[in-house]
Amino acid sequence: MTPPRLATYSVDRMTKYGAVVDGGIVDLSARFAKDFPTLREAIAAGALMRLAEDAARRSPDHALDTITWLPPVPAPEKIICIGVNYPDRNAEYKDGQDAPKFPSMFMRTPRSFVGHLTPLVRPRASSQLDYEGELVLVIGKAGRHIPESTALDHIAAVTLCNEGTIRDWVRHAKFNVTQGKNFDSAGSLGPWIVPYTSESQIADIRLTTRVNGEARQDDRTGRLIFGFRYLIHYISTFTTLVPGDVIVTGTPTGAGARFDPPRYLKPGDVVEVEAENIGVLRNGVIDEVL
Template identity: 70%
Template sequence: MSAGRLATFTVGGKTRYGAVTDKGVIDLSAHHAQWPTLREVVEAGALRRLAEEADAFAADFAAEDIAYEIPIPSPEKIICVGVNYPDRNEEYKDGQAAPSNPSLFIRFPRSFVGHGTPLVRPPESPQLDYEGEVVIVIGKAGRRIAEADALGHIAALSLCNEGTIRDWVRHAKFNVTQGKNFDRTGSIGPWLVPFTDEAQIANIALTTRVNGEVRQQDRTGRMIFSFRKIINYVSTFTTLVPGDVIVTGTPTGAGARFDPPVWLKPGDVIEVEADGIGLLRNGVVDEGTGR
């Protein structure tokens, strides 16, 4: 693999960032005190430069010695897109065509963990579900961004398991916020892959597996709302800033759609994989037990 995988990680009690390569993990934060986190690297437009720079350094840590964190610490916004694949729209069985605008909701950073850290099933509900998704990270600020210009505002790609407490998304009349924001129920990572051009995102194959069984599989070329449209629409009502995270929607096949539903339980392993990005893997534990 190339050095173009930039991660935030903890080792020896200190959080750092660097490149994950075949030779090991290179601590690039040690060479760039001017950028405390990957968020500042993204803001400086230096992500690709750091990825290329990694080739010049020896590894500082073995891959097994680090603990992955979510790649962008404390992003200003994490905006999630719902119902963005044709089969997901059909799951609702309401006879309605795909909506003309994307459905959106917000998640908080502490609702996510990094690659390799277990998701936490809370005591309030057993209905922990998975949703594999492609993530885009904004690199250039903008408001009312035209679709034609939208890709110029992307800095990087990543992956998300947008874990959800299903019964809590139906607690009220019209919102899903509660069920989407239980602490440590989702994951983002493992790393950022610098964005290059439209061909990189045109038709990404996205797969979610639970305990090795394929549960979700689709391609970004089938999304109802393209990456360009999502950026255009979101930036109409809010200014997008460097480090903002947009989670772009999940294919059909979540556990809630089985009959009967199949919820995640302690010991399960969920893998979200996309060609050209990587593989995000997490287990599941019950809150307070560690198992």
């Protein structure tokens, strides 16, 4: 059975949200705008399954080829990205060090992401646009100092990310990667969010990334160095997590920078990030035009 899929999209220059059903999309924003102006308010209200159940009784309002997909969570307060969170990814550094004691992390801006089927932009400043397929947690319940034992209760949904990275720019500074991780439209989120229902739903998901049909990344979330419970606990120690916050949980080995020579993305390439029971996030690549 296909799990519920809730998306943010635009049609006729209007931003809407809805549920993907029967090859189309049910416009839920037209029916629930008073209670939930966007999906972020529905997330905060714990209403995702209510929306999905309503949509299941309806016929699509829009064909999928008539909409523009947008990142599913509009205007998140925080997008927190985790680095080096798979064992083979840690081994890529060849520094002889064991797995880190604490997770590496950095923040990204909403503007650095596009939605499903919108091209990633290779910037004028660099030709080193790289891909990183990742599973994403969407926070549904606020919390600070969240215990690991109850951490998963704070998840509202899951989605996918291509955490597009400008490789030479992440090395510009001694300690930070911020500039190489925040170029406009370099990454993507989506296509939709799938409501979280149980730990078994996310405990051991197969995550793969393909470039032009060629498998480049392939791993399982059951192998994460820092699991979902720990990440929520750790992050909430220094910042209050709020509904709509996005946690991008790390990428497997196999990004383009790790090939010899490196295999960076170029215009015309197509990148697909796929996870079991979530879907496929697909994006082409274009050059920046100013």
